[in-house]
Amino acid sequence: MGSGQVTDWQGRHVTVAGLGVSGVPAARALHGLGAKVTVVNDGDDARAREQAAELEALGVTVRLGDGTASDSGSAAGLPEGTELIVTAPGxxxxxxxxAAAAAxxxxVWGDVELAWRLRKPGAAPWLAVTGTNGKTTxxxxLASILEAAGLRTAAVGNIGVSLLGAVLGEEEYDVLAVELSSYQLHWAPSLRAHSAAVLNLAPDHLDWHxxxxxxxxxxxxxxxGNRIACVYNAADKATEDLVREADVEEGCRAxxxxxxxxxxxxxxVVEGILVDRAFVENRQKNAQELAEVSDVRPPAPHNVANALAAAALARAYGVPASAVRDxxxxxxxxxxxxxxxxxxxxxAWVDDSKATNTHAAGASLAAYxxxxxxxxxxxxxxxxDELVTDSAKRLRGAVLIGRDRALIREALARHAPEVPVVDLDRTDTGAMLxxxxxxxxxxxxxxxxxxxxxxASMDMFANYNKRGEAFAQAVRELGA
Incomplete structure (x- = not known):
């Protein structure tokens, strides 16, 4: 299982770690290619059993309950004969x-690495986006801009079409817009994008990393291994530092x-216009107008930054300025x-339930x-502390919910003692009303x-979508 493409999967023993949104498609794909697939999964709930039954009907072996425990046919949890592990990002x-695999x-590959290795000859290049916040948007x-340029594309990764679906499906693409999390990148050692962007860096998922x-x-x-452009955030030095440290192809630009x-x-941005001084002739003197800030929805500062990053990747691929605007x-x-x-x-009542970390919340608070x-x-x-310090002057008041609300309450007491705070000592879903x-x-x-x-939302809600829906419903009840 070197760094190149694997063309013959027949009879290879592959262990897929984790069911869920990436594990099940990976198991199906590998089984379809002729591999002998064993899935190990920590959970043994109703959903896991349902997914296991579907895979077992195909001939995939599934071990529920503890994906890392040893059994009579394995050493330290590694199913006997395993030649490769494909892991869910989480x-x-x-x-x-x-550890057993290393020994x-x-x-160990992630779902992104598997998709990269399974690309067909002449497959569509990837324009990749990561960062703490703003990836999906x-x-x-980016996909909208590429489509406006007449290119066959899809938004893939954590959103839209699955990466494996895009790589193995019948539809042919010119270029893919790929969202990648830090988890996925950790397990994707051979990925080499056409061009890539790191939008920002702030503490997140430190418990995992x-x-x-x-x-x-x-x-x-x-x-x-980027070929054309490494796109970074000029306001976030850490992203530029990552570019400096990267081993890229000759001629790739920052x-x-x-x-x-x-x-x-x-x-x-110049006087309300998004401007390109990177992908123009004589960039020392020339600039190309791309779009107006008012073309970005919503035109909050951090979202304008997202639009500029998307435009940079699209321009790196060669799209005309008019496609950025359209x-x-x-x-x-x-x-x-x-x-x-x-x-x-x-x-005004605004739902930014997707702001699941301090960096995202700070960007949202800065918009009002x-x-x-x-x-x-x-x-x-x-x-x-930093979030509260930066936002204190904008706060009329704060209402705190959820398991870890005391951390925010204490930061407000330290840095914004004049801001009235309501601390709701409950974590049931009705707390939102x-x-x-x-x-x-x-x-x-x-x-x-x-x-x-x-x-994050999981102390009270299934996900941030449910939290946002509860907020919107509560607001509707106010106005009823």
Whole structure:
């Protein structure tokens, strides 16, 4: 299982670690290619049993309950004869299964690595996007721009079409817009993108990676082997540092994006216009207008940055300036990303439930002047002092929910003691209606009530979508 393509899977013993959205397609694909597939999975709930039954009907072996425990046919949890492990992104690197694989000299790939290795000759190049926040929006913007240029493309990775589906399916693509998480990049050693962007870097998933340095290093893998452009955030030095450290192909360029006027080899903003000084002739003197800030929806600063990153990748692939404008105009953001829910008595109600970490919440808070902030949930090891310090002057009040709300309450007490805080000591789903009622009490005409939790949702809700839906429903009940 070297670094090249594997053309003959017949009879190869592959262990897939984890069911779920990536494990099941991987098991199906490998089985279809003739591999002998064993799936190991930690969980043994109703959903896992249903997925296991579907795979077993195909002839795939499935072990539920503990994917890392040894049994009579394995050593330290490694199924006998295993030649390769394909892991779901969420499985942490410190799992005993991976230690056993390392000891046995068995390689570990993620779903992205598998898709990269299974590409057909002459397959579509990848334009890759990673970063702590903004990945999905940027990839969707990028796909919209590429489509506006008349290219056959898809938004893939954590969104849209599955990567394996895009690689193995019948549809032919010119180029793929690929969203990649730090988890996926950790397990994708041979990935080599046409061009890639790291949008930003802030502490997140440190419980999985072990340190900020390890997290950044995994994000930086997206630049390895880039051919045309490594796109970085000029306002986030850590992203530029990753470009400097990357081993790229000869002639690959560093291209920055900035919310200010761009220098040579940058994209930026001049008097409300998105401008390219990277992919033009004589970039020392020339610039190309791409679109207006008003073409970006919503035109919040961090979303304009997303648009510039998408434009940079599209321009690296050679699309005309007009396609950037047309693609941005055609793009509609997903729900729960700075979604305007309602205006009630002069107060705007905005759902940014997708702001599941402090960096995303900070970007959302920066978009409004006077805010009643609804926040809290699972902190994932984050600290909130910098977020509160940066946002204090904008806060009319705060309503805190969720398991780790005390961390935010304490940061507010330290850095914004004048801001009134309502601490809701409950984690049931009905807490959202009470939070909305308390926010209405604190708000004044001209304010924005903003759900930007800065935390994950799973202490109270199935996911951030459900949290956002609960907020929108509560707001509708207020206005009824």
């Amino acid at each position: 499985w942490r690197p410190d799992k005993p299964l991976f 046995a000299g068995v390689p 940027t990839v969707q913007m 072990g340190s900020m340095e390890a997290y950044a290093a995994d994000k930086g893998r997206v630049y390895e 291209v920055g994006f900035t919310l200010g006027p761009p220098g040579p080899s940058q994209l930026g 693609g941005l105009r055609a793009f509609t953001p997903d729900a729960h990303r700075i979604t305007h829910v309602a205006d009630l008595d002069g107060v 002047e006077s805010i009643v902030w609804i926040a809290g949930g699972l902190a994932k090891g984050a600290a909130f 009470q939070a909305v009622q308390e926010a209405q009490r604190l708000a004044r005409p001209g304010d924005t009530v903003l759900l930007a939790p800065a935390c």
